[in-house]
Amino acid sequence: MSKLVRFAADILYPVVLIFGLYIVAHGHITPGGGFQGGAVIATGVALVIVAYGYREVTQWIGKGGLMAREVVGLLGFIGTALVAFIFGMPFFYNYLAGQGGLFGVPVTYGPNPGELNTGGTVPLMNFAVGIEVWGGLALVILYLLSGLVPHDDHEKEGS
Amino acid sequence: MDQWLIAVLILGCLMMLAAVRLILGPTGPDRVIAVDTVNTFTIAAMVILGVVYQEIIFVDVAIVYGLLSFVATLYVAKYIGGEL
Amino acid sequence: MSVLTQTLLTGTGYWNSLAWILGIAVALVIAYLIWARGEAGWKAGTSQTEPFISGNPEPQKRQVHIPSGNLYWGYLEAMKGYYERIVPLHTGDLNDYMTWYLSVMITILVLVVVFA
Amino acid sequence: MILEFVWTHAPALLVAIPLLGAFLCPVIGKISRTTRTAWVAGIMLVSAIVAFILASRVLTEGTVLYSFGAFDPTLTIPMDSGGIPIRIIFTVDAMSAFMDIICATVGFSAIAYSLSAESRNSGLEGYYTLFLLMVCGVFGMVSTGDFFNFFVFLEILSMASAGIIAYRVDGGVAVEAAIKYFVLSSVGAIFVLFAIGIYYGQYDALNMAVIASRIQWSTLDMIALVMLVAALAMKCGAVPMHFWTPDAYSMAPSSATAFLVVASQASLYGLFRVLFTFYNVTLNAATMGWIIIILGVLSMVVGVTMAIPQKDVKRLMAYHAVSQTGYMLLGVGVGLAVLGNQPLMESFGYMAMSGGVFHILNHALYKGLLFLTAGAIFYRIGTRNLNKMGGLGHNMKWTMIFFIIGALAIAGIPPLNGFASKLMIYESVFIFNPVLAIIAMVVSILTLASFVKVFHSIFMGPQLPEYAGVKEAPPSMLLGMGILASLAVIFGLFPDLVVTTLVNPAVHALTDQGAYIASVLGGA
Amino acid sequence: MIPFLVTTGIAFVGYLILTAGSGTIGLWSPTELIMGIILAVVTGVLTRNFLCRSRDYRLLSPGRLLRLLVYVPGPFFIELTKANLDVAYRVITGRIRPGIIRVRSNLKTDLGIFMLANSITLTPGTLSVGIDEKTNDLFIHNINVGEGDEKKEYIESKDLFTLVNLPSWIRKIAERDREGEVS
Amino acid sequence: MRKIVAGLILGALLITFVAMILPLEFGSPRMSDMDDYFIRYGQEQTGNNNECTAIVFDYRGFDTIGESTVLFTAVIGVGIMFRRFFGGEEVEDE
Amino acid sequence: MAATLDIITSALLGIGVVFNALGVIGLLRFPDLYTRMHATTKATTFGSIFTSLAVIVYGLATFIGKSDTQYLTLAIHAFLAMGMLAFTNAVSAHALARAAHRSGQFPAQAVCDRLAEAKS
Amino acid sequence: MLWNLPYLAVVIITVIGLAAILLKKNLIKMMLGINILQSSANLFLISLGYREGGIAPIYTLAPSTHMVLPTPQALCLTSIVIGLATSALMLSFAVIIHKKYGTVDLDQIRRLQG
Amino acid sequence: MIYEIFHILVLAGLVISASLTFWFRDLLAAVLAAGFFSFLISLEFYILQAPDVAISQAAIGAGLSTAIFIIAIRATGRYEGGAP
Structure with missing residues (x-):
């Protein structure tokens, strides 16, 4: 794409990123959450990809890094759930809610604008899912685009 | 409060009118601008509906829309331009 | 242990594991006896291993081999009318697959509604 | 200590361990081949052990409940939610335990087999990830x-099945198969x-027991x-919809095919769960039973007749599946047709259902075994076309023995496991309707005939010159086949062991809707 | 290091704008501020090479920022209004004389050409269709090409705007201070 | 032929679905015991103002891990499709 | 107070809707792609800015009246949506026009086409 | 007032999606049909949970606490993700099919038959 | 009243855009119609008070889904049943 679009992508990518992270972080008090925020960020990556083209982007954003992001997100999710076993609780027990400290501040009941540090394990899981979706959806786009760029191997075994 | 609802209704009608160009449009880019127009109206309608419902948080949806429909347009444009 | 030797009741059938093990053992003993009656003069690598077909030379392995397509020729010929109808149904067309699926769904629905 | 922990949390670990294995597999696959092999085999072994522990717990204690995220039962079924569980509850009754055992056994054998069978392919960490995800899904x-x-x-x-079907991309035929399967299954x-x-709109509930307890026979x-x-x-491949x-x-790939059999049986489990646990007697049992019977008879006849003229060995076996x-x-279906009628149920209904349910286990074993042997042959000679094969019995003796076991078992020859379940089905169905039993027997004979053909054209005959250098399959493939073959023989020799300990509880768990509801909702 | 700081700062400001009205420290609550710093650092680490690709920090000086803030609702909005009235006139009457012309911009920086192109797209009956990547010349589709303009090789960018000289504003925002330094 | 069959099927499905929606009533769910429980107690039990997130990540968190796994499966599947091959690939035969 | 607010917001909404309508009419009426793009890009952006402005004015006025911070948030978020809209609309219009020109679609009734000349 | 119109829309959209699946020969078109079908299922779920005059199930400073049912929204989120994953996998299959067969016409993607 | 009319308009738009997706033979136009469908269904979710789902559908339908479909069209071919 032209220089203007590339410049716009450069400007918009941080904006999209911070906005996606905002959606992820506020998943438990405003609409949004891990999946939505992750999808927003992944769309930001797709924006960079479309502005600069597949070959150039793969030098900055590797598939390995995205896959690592996805695996880390999933492990964080399942790990957050598994930690409940250490406390002798069942799988997916919300062991932080209402306990005070990090993310455990008791909420005021009824309509209120909400505090960030409530919700127990939910914000942690939100972040984990956000990271996972970020990696996953960006990888899907990269892989599909790699189907358009002919590799040498593909050329050979295509017959 | 009626003015908000009337504005939303008119925007809805305009959306349908823009869909006419989506049907007629002889070439790809014509259809793309029709969809782009619908998209703009959707965002405007969402912002106004946020006031109608008295729910401030709903406006976030419009921001997401504004940011992301751009990407789809870029992909289509890149495809039409033969660069993809 | 009792479960191992119990008889499986199938209404009219009879299935005792002990009886089967016994039967297999007897069969093995008989097989051993037959095997033991054979002569011990066999040697590998001699002309003993080659087949003797009325003194003629051994045909090519390829010619002796019967490929599977030639098996059951008679059966396929007899059932030709059936196969001519059933094989073309497997068109390999995805639309047909979907059509079959949805039509079976509709049929079941009609049956259920009618007989309800 | 660890045993107690696993005993308590077995239902959660059952899913969590394959998931964890699958999530780490792409990373660990990057390190080295041996690490990956050890990881995959270890994960599968551990989840199989957990499945067996869970099954033993179910068989000793009755239905096991595990609600995610709450110990306190009042948090799961609170007083003022209208008696509806608000969290996800794993309800493992005898039928589920039965399916768990099948999945664990076949999954472990297939993984052991695939360690050397797929070693020549690229993208293996993806393969194993998808395999573990399939195990997790089942x-x-x-x-x-x-x-x-x-x-x-x-x-x-x-989704994992579709990915694994398309795994051998080159040629595109595998992808074609995958896309057909995937479109059908996603529409389903x-x-x-x-x-x-x-269900949600009517009863505001998602829990199976609640739906079962409230269901009526409305439009x-x-x-x-x-x-x-x-x-x-x-999804389980009944006939007019079996094309995929x-x-x-x-x-x-062959190891995945052996597991795909289990995957389609999981759908069968879902079908039985819907029919028996959800509707049970509110259903118009005779109509629905006859529908299932007709689907079954069509499947038997069309499947076996389509199998006979096939040239591709795996395709032939698929029609047999x-x-x-x-x-x-x-x-x-026979059991369902007489569901409301207790005397008939006692006289042959339970027996027919035991036969059907026992056949699930047997089928998974011998069909998995057959697919694995086909894969071993393909691994060595590189073709699946029966017309090109011949004389392999000289080279691959163990594979031949395993194939004989599987073929005889599927044909229902005593004393292998196929016979036991088929005998139960024949005799009980004969009381219900003799024609059906006769059809079943004819199909069995045709199955035997078809496998005689396969056996003859693969293993019998003179040793062909192009296959002179073919060697026996590698040991890990033999291990995978050996497990299934020995289980087939053991279950054939001691069917009563399985029927009394596993199958009968499973059948009673299926038919007894009240017990299922009571175990979740408590009393009443 | 500077790109990281700049990006982090901008991201933090963005986060603060998004969460305004959440608490009592100014408009923000302490947890929001802490979370904002963390997320801004993450954004800074990941996108520092995108936002500051050209290593051009001119816009950071307060004077230019102020001018930008004045520019958007001021001259730009006036032109926008005028352009829309123009479009309304043409929509109703259908009187058009389109053509693609070349505009010499004399802008060097990416930001400058970006602002000019967007201003052109949104303002008088013009639409930027292409850009010459070397000389930063814009190709513009004009809905009503002036008499005689189609003969010229190129036209100056300030001729496009009738009320306010937008290119000079952009130059003051995005380019070097004195035009003499442009080389 | 295909169009006729498809038309019949679609017509039957249309009737089925219309029969499906007729007993329902838009705007007033038949029962809402479970959801009323979520609305009433969700905030104090999990500390989430957003009940939807509370359900997604707490009450039905296990569904969400399934959902993430579906995405992961899709990514792995797509990755397998577009992988680079090395020599010695298994060959298909017809 | 409330009546004044109603009048102001109604006026802003009215302007916005009118310009949006003009944009759609232009979209339907103009002969070729580029002129249509003129209509949609400018008019709908301008119209949507005005509808958003109505929301912003409403939010700020209510914030000042009730001193309830959520209305401030409403105004800010509406402002952000507006900004995003203007920004992305301009860029996507440019990208689309460029792509259309690259794909060989030239303006109808054009008096001159310097881009095609420059490319050839 | 509104009667069952959203449900009616769901029905029509479902039938259109199924028609695309049954009649269209192009794989991509078929996938668009599946996409539409998936969306209609989502819309059905959300419509089930709507309560007349309810507000979104989020405790902000909204005027009342008469909320729509939250569970269908949670289910719908899951189902949307599943739909996207399905589309991605299917499209990658279609791309590979085109690479190997040179076509995405279902009449020609029939090497497996009989 | 106005609100209901708007609601009905959106539902009608949903049906129209779905049939357009079915009807277009140019796949690019079909994908654009699917994008239009996605906008409208997101607006419908918004109207039905499900902002979470609306954001999700916006992010997926407006951005990623269209992009993926466009890439697939580029990789396969633009017209259904061969070029016109």
């Missing part, structure tokens, strides 16, 4: 007690989602029943 589908959760695991299973899954919506329930039955019957089966089974699915549907 475990989740069979042990969940929440209907939406069932849908999610169904999607995981079908959408209908399942519609059915979930209908909406009828439509939901039809959607579910059609979708799940399609030969495509997918013949094109997947369709045919064997017909036996299960027939047995269980």
